[in-house]
Structures are given as C-alpha cells and as structure tokens.
Amino acid sequence: MDLAPIITASRGDAPMDLLLTNARIVNVFSGRVIEGCIAVKDGYVAGFGRYDAGETMDLKGRYVSPGFIDSHVHIESAMVCVSEFARAVAPHGTTTVVADPHEIANVLGTAGIDYMLRSTQGQPMDCLLALPSCVPATEMETAGARLTAGDLEAFINHPRVVALAEMMNYPGVIYTDAAVMAKLTMARTHRRTMDGHAPGLSGRRLFAYTSAGIASDHECTRAEEAFEKLELGIHIMVREGTCARNLDALFPVINRDTWRRMMWCTDDRHPHDILSDGHVDAVIRKAVARGLDPLTAIRMGTINPADYFGIRDAGAIAPGRKANLVVFSNLADIQAEQVFYMGRPVAENGSMLPTVQRPDPAAVPPSMRLDPHGLDFSIPASGRRMRVIGAIADQVVTRCEIMDVSEKDGLAVVDVARDLIKMAVVERYTGQARTGKGFVTGLGLKHGAIASSVAHDSHNIIVAGVTDTDMQVAAAAVVKMGGGLSAASDGRILASLPLPVGGLMSDQPMETVRRQMAAMITAAGKLGAALPDPFMTLGFLALPVIPELKLTDKGLVDVTRFKIVSLFL
C-alpha cells in the first residue's frame, strides 16, 4: 500500500477524505473518552482535530469505538459463506474476525483454506485467518484431507494469515507427537502466534502444553481454570458462542491486572444467535451489564486481540490504523448505530447499507464424491447386547448406553418404543462410501429420517432414522444438494437446506438460512424429534474427541479409551 497520500494528508498538505466531527472518541490506549474530530484518508485514520476534508459528518456527540474484533470464530458454524457472514456481523460493529477455517479444511484441505482466502477478499470487514492445526481431528475417522506442517507453511506468509489456529490435539502436544511438533515449529519459525484449545487442562499437563509455546485458550469454563492459565502467560479468550457461553463463569477473573491479557470470542455462533442477539457487541453488552467498566469491555474486544495477534492496523482509533469505527449513543448499552469499515459507512441501525455490494463469490470445489445409490444401512445382529449412543439435549457429549438388541430376520433393527433409532456415518470423500453403523437413543424420532453433511469434525454424511429407506432418501438428498440438511418420511423429502459450500455453508443470506433452519427443526419435530435442535445434536454425534460414545465412518468410538469399539458386546 502507498502510505504517502495518507501521510501527506496527516501533516495537513492535502485534504482528508472524511472528517467526523463532534465525536466522543474511545481511546483504547489511555482508557479515556476524548471529544473531538476524526480525520480519515484512504481508509485510514490519519489525524484528529480540524482538517479540510472532502466530506464532513457530524456525529452529534455520539461515541465512537474502534470496530470490534472476534479473536476466534469458525465462520462455517454460522452456516453461511464469508460474504453473508460479514453482512450479518458488520452491522453489529464487528470489523475484524480471526477465523479458523477448521471445518472447510477438514472437507477440502488446502483447497478449503484457499477458498476462504479468496472469499475473504473484498469484504466489508477484515477476515483474517488462523491456519487449522488439526486436520484431521483424529485417526478414527476419514476426513477430506490431511494437512501437514508443510501444507500449512504454504499459507503462513499470506497477508491475511495471522496465527496457527487452536491446537486441539493437546495430547499430541503433551506427548510430543512428531506431526504436531512440526506444526508448532513451523509457526514458531515464522514467529506466528499459536492459539490453544485445552479444556480443563491443569497442573503438569498444562505446563507441558504451555512449554510448547501455545499462547491462548478459549475453552475455559471455570474461573480457577482461566486464572491458572493466565498466570502461565496464556491469553484468555472468553467465549460466548451458541453452545458454550463462558462469560458468567470467567467474569471474576477480569480485573485491573488481568484484563490486558483477556479478550472476547464467539467460536461458534449459529444464525439465530447472531441475528437476534448479536456478535462481539452482544458479549460486550453482557459484560457491561454484568458490571464491567465499558472501556475495559471495549478494549477487550479491540486493542487486546489486535496486540495479541500483532494486527498493527486495527483495534484502535489512531493514525496508521484502519478507520473501522462503531458509532453508538450509550456506553452502558452499546448498540451500533453506524459502522464504518476503512472510512466507509457500511451499516446503519443494524442493517447493511444498500451501497455495500457483495464481491463476486469465490468458486468452491465440489466435496461430495459419493454415489448415493446402493447405500446399505442394514446391520446383521451378531450379539444380544450392544453399545448405543445416548444423545443429550443441547450437549455435545453423549452417554454410552448398553441396550438389548431388537432382532428381526437376523438383523438388528430399530425399536421406536424404546427410542432405539438407527444411525450411520457415510464417508463422502473417496468414493468408497465406507459406512459406520450403530444405534442412538435420545433423538426421539418416531418415523422417517434426518441427515446432514455437517458432522464434526470430518463432516461425512450423518444420518439417523427409523427406516432404512428413509435413511437412504435423506442421505441421497444431502448428496444431491452437494451437502446440506434433510428430513425424509415415507420415502419422500419433507424439508431440506442446501449447503453447497463444502456441505457446510449456504450461499444464501443468513436470514434465509435461519428460516430454512427453523423449517428443518419443524420437520424433524413432525418426525418426533424431541430435542430443541436435533440437527445440532446430530452434528456432534460423529465428533470423536468429545466423550463418551461417538460414531464415525470407521465405526463406534469409545472416546474415553480413544479407540474404535464393536457395536455388539
């Protein structure tokens, strides 16, 4: 970039583009609010006070904060592509996110990272990337890719790549797995920040994890846990997502000595929460309502993540930083009334301005290499008792239940009366369609089937149902859409939600996806599903890093023992 025009305007020898007058400017460096004018040139803050400018805007005494930064987010969890994600969160004042494309990388590998880099270009916000460190998540499933340190290194110097993303494989760190260490060494060599993910880790195992140079954690659920980590130098990302909300628990850790090493993140926020509650602004509001000084709450959502990641051009209203600004009226209840990205108004009163165009969508490679015909979901009954996944409402953990087999014609079959439903995970990447089969209880389906290509972390096709036919119909619909969610009954599709981008993301606006999602839940409810969000629950039944019993394309996984186990005892 050419700094000369900005510097020239700064010193007063050329007019500014924009002067925002009568502003109450939040200074994140001193913690003061300063009344004055902000001068903008070529998208950057270039000075304060009275300057000649092409355009002047009177803020009428309202507050101006730097745009908010989400320090850790999986955009895929919002089920929309980057363009639509940006259009949903920018009106909430978010102007920078550090996104970990972990999900799409599990599906498409380097092509997925490349897709995210291409689609983060030209957005009305800065979408920076942390490189997914754990693809695949485990060896007990088939993912779409395997990313080595060398694969990641090809991206490390991209201007929008700022870190190695959450190192979830903490046993791999603690036991110095060679592939894990190679990724850490790569990031260290390039002097990039290494994000962590170590729920509940403590004492010597935490020392070992920290010895590797991991610098953050967003998985703390208890104040003592967060404080222990903070005192080891680990930056604490306080998470307020859809499934996990940790602010209340971690609030006592925030004080005048610690706040500087803490920041906000959303991790996973679903469309409904973003649209109805908000994004980083919602976390700030909640913290302020909880009693946190608003300036501290703002600093934890601006300069703290900027400093942590070494983002030098955002996180503050100061010369040399992008004019990413949030205008609001009330420090005690921050609601973005105007949002500027690089000096340009992009949103007002919760909506994107019509002037903000979507950039051309980036091409996305197909991810569905699967013939849906001939999928066989039958399970020969080779025992009397079996391991059954016990789904729990609004939880990603499951129980391992031992139940009697219902047998018919030598096959293990569904038993609706006992809420014993069949389940399968079909590998979708190699054309082999390897299928892991089992049973689940707790979903509550009475007839039909539901299927999804959102099945953490490998995102194979997961399907649960009462009849093999409906399971086949539901799975085939997912394949046909190139990925998505479906509900089938009596051999027909009741409802479907296409997620053509890697089988994870829609190409439609978030509002559309929210409506479609509501229709999917209604359809599942008609099939008898008893959970608030059966597709979310379903999506975690294949995640073999969260206890207790999960199903992948390779079979049932006893997560506690971290091994594949047989269905029948």
Added chain:
Amino acid sequence: MDLAPIITASRGDAPMDLLLTNARIVNVFSGRVIEGCIAVKDGYVAGFGRYDAGETMDLKGRYVSPGFIDSHVHIESAMVCVSEFARAVAPHGTTTVVADPHEIANVLGTAGIDYMLRSTQGQPMDCLLALPSCVPATEMETAGARLTAGDLEAFINHPRVVALAEMMNYPGVIYTDAAVMAKLTMARTHRRTMDGHAPGLSGRRLFAYTSAGIASDHECTRAEEAFEKLELGIHIMVREGTCARNLDALFPVINRDTWRRMMWCTDDRHPHDILSDGHVDAVIRKAVARGLDPLTAIRMGTINPADYFGIRDAGAIAPGRKANLVVFSNLADIQAEQVFYMGRPVAENGSMLPTVQRPDPAAVPPSMRLDPHGLDFSIPASGRRMRVIGAIADQVVTRCEIMDVSEKDGLAVVDVARDLIKMAVVERYTGQARTGKGFVTGLGLKHGAIASSVAHDSHNIIVAGVTDTDMQVAAAAVVKMGGGLSAASDGRILASLPLPVGGLMSDQPMETVRRQMAAMITAAGKLGAALPDPFMTLGFLALPVIPELKLTDKGLVDVTRFKIVSLFL
C-alpha cells in the same frame, strides 16, 4: 530447538535439571507474588511445584523476577564489545537487550551488523538486534556505509533480529522520502516492529509520523509529550541514559491505564554509570523510590518489552520461556543477588561467576582507511569574522557563535586567550581523508590537542587543539590504534584509549575502559579542558542532526537550516 525433552520433563516423565525451591515468584501476568518452586529443563522454565531434579537450590524465601529487558540500547556507547557489555550488565539482572548497532553500522555498514550478530552469539544474555534505519544519519557527512532497505532486508529474518530500529529521520517520514519509506515498507511486509525517535514531535507532524506505523518512542522529555504519543498508540520507552534521563519528567504518565504500553530503556549508558549505578535495575530502583509499585516497575522491564517486540521466550517466569531469573531480597530496593541465564547461574552479588567464559571474540573488519601523514589542519583566513561552534558542558547541542578571526601569515589561527581552538573532522573510510575545519569555543584547551574516532554519527576522526602539530600527533595516534581516544602535547602522546572495534569499542573489560577513560579526562584536564567530560562533548560536535552549529568532514553545518555553511562570513 528440540522442545520434546522440556515437554517431557514438564509433564513429569523425566527429571528436571534444576529446581529452585522456597522462592517468592514474581508473576508478571497477574501482578502477584507466589511462593513456590521453579523447575528448569534445558534452560527453560518447565513447571512449578515439586519435581524431581538433578540439582536443587534453596532460595530461602527470596524474590525471583524474570530477567530484565533493556528495550533500546546502543552497546557501542558503553565503549566495550558485546562480551564485556554482557559481563557488565548481566550482574545487574539484565538478561535481554534490544540493541541498535547504529554506530558500528555507520562505520562498517552490513559488515558491522554482521559483526554484532556474530559477537552476540554465545553470550550469557540474549542480545537481540533492531536494524539501524538511518545510516548515514544525513547527507552532510561521509559515513562508512549507506544502508538501503535491501541491505537491511538481508538481516530481517535472522532469529535475533526483532525490529527496525529508531527511525530518527522523522522529517524523511513526514515528507515521505522514498528511501525511508522503502525501509518502513520492508519492515511492515515482514511484520516487524518499527521503533521511533521523534523528540518533541506533536500534532499533525506526529500524526504523519504515526501514520507510517512507527510504534515506539524513547525521546520524550515531557509528560505531555509522552501522553500525546501514548494516546496515538506509540509505546513509550522511558529512557535513563548517561546524557538523557527522562524518568522524573515522565513519571506522571505511568498509571493503571497506561503502564502496559510503557517500558524502560537506557539508550546510551557510559561505563561509569553502568558500573556504579547499574542498568535496567537502576531504572527500576529509581522508579520504585519515586513511588511506583515494584510489580509494575518490574513488569515495565520484563513482559512489556517482551510483548512489544514479540519476544515470546522471555519476559516472564513461565513454561515456554527461558529461565532468565533475578534473585533479590527487597522489593523496595531491588539488588540482584543472583542472576540466572537459561537456568544457569551467571552472576552473584554484582559479579560474573568465574565459570562464565567469554565466547571467542568475533573477527572485526578494519575501519581505518587513512594515511595519518600529511594531514593539513591549516586554515587560510578568507574573512574577518567567522562562525564558531560554541560547546556547552554536558550538552549535545551547541551554539553558533560569531567571532573575529585571529590572523597570522594569512592563516586563521588559534587564540587561547579568547578560548578559540581549532577543530577538524577527518573522513576515515575512503582513503581520501577529506577534512572539514573550523573553530570551537568552550572546550577550554590551553595547549595540546585531543582526538577521537567516536564522533556521532559517522564516527570520522574528530580533533581539537591548540597547535596543528599536536592535532596531527593526536589524530595519527587514533589512526595507529585502529580507532580510539588520544591526548597530545608538545608533539607527544599524553594518554590514549584504544578502541580497535570499529574505532568505537574496546576489546578490554568495562572496568579497564572506565579507568582508561578517567585517565583520558585527567590528561585533557591537564591540557586545560574545562568540561566534565571533554571527549563526550567532542564526540557530539560532529552530529549534524542536533542544533545549532556542527562540523563534519564536509564542513560546517547549520543544523537549524539543515545545510552546509561557510566558516567565514
């Protein structure tokens, strides 16, 4: 480096090398002091609490702080090479310095940086480098080198290079000089910190400087100045050097909101001050004596510079960071009783341990390309009145005096009665020996001459004297030593101090240099020198960036007008 043995010890599966028990551990992350044990493996802190260890050391309840970090220092100002500098400051608890080899780079160019990188290897402290951004300092003098952005880029990925050093050419930034912008762009592209140097800069000119991405300043002399810069995002390095001491003036700026963006530096500390007062420890003691909370004072000398420069392996006592430790008994008066570098005791009670060997000295290229014979210091009298440099005790600024010429045989000559002494700057790099000549008042010499190869920033040979013969003898002695200081009288050398390393640094211990320096000042005093340190004053008479009148090999410089002017009016 291989992290596996450290991680293995951290998790408890292999013994530690060292366990420090009964310690009061300063935690810079939380601002607490915690009683406990520190476990060390392979030079790194690897855990806390009881571990098996090869060696155990009882600290008997004493405090342990992370080793101190000097955020900005020119080692050349200590007049010793890196080995001896390290041996002088490590006993004071300094375990990391960020050195700007600006002086040696002006003499030797990239060979000077290369020499510093080689000689910083294997020291009992971490000597990190910031790359000198302004070589030469101006176009009005002949330096030994000219460093372009490309020259600097060759070093930017060296593991011990952490920043672009102080951008002194702030007019070059503000007026977007192409060569200056190229250096900033280079540093920005590599995501390196850019240090600043902008004494007194304020308002729009400061906005322009900040727009370029400059991230620190160590030249603040007033609280208002420092606070203005801090509110623009510039980190404030509070300097306590030999010539400039700013802590008292800047003390009011340090508060609970600002301290996190402030740190200590020494910039230039001469041997006497280091040996008798101390180093970063002296700054911390002074700040604490002034009323600053000791934990804050320590944090400003440890984690703050570490975070600022992105030094991830120092600045705190935590797993993943080097076991650089300072042991002391009194928080209110921190005196290093034991110093550890990478888990190894290196100093006790103010002295290096005899076990600490000097690494082999790095070879240094010669820098004296000059035939001392035939130097002509005569000045034809081509006017009646002339510009005379007015030296001021203990100041780097001078006055421009207008005085009547003393004429003899058509030459302008010395007039001791009016304290009008002859002065010359002889270029020492090209073999041309271009000589700038003039007069100085205020030095007070009554007979003889003094000469030095320490003449900021180009470090040509500067000589002042009463007779041309003694000037020739003194200059020839400097050349013969390969650089240094000398005093001559009646055609003989009275005293000399060899500085064979670039004409800037001795190869002797700092204590020796202090004694030699004292002898030099005594000798100069015998010649009539009236200033406390005539060599220091002499060394700044050639610095054409500090007002008012200076002399370089190209002639007299009117610094206010930033141009060469004639001697005679």
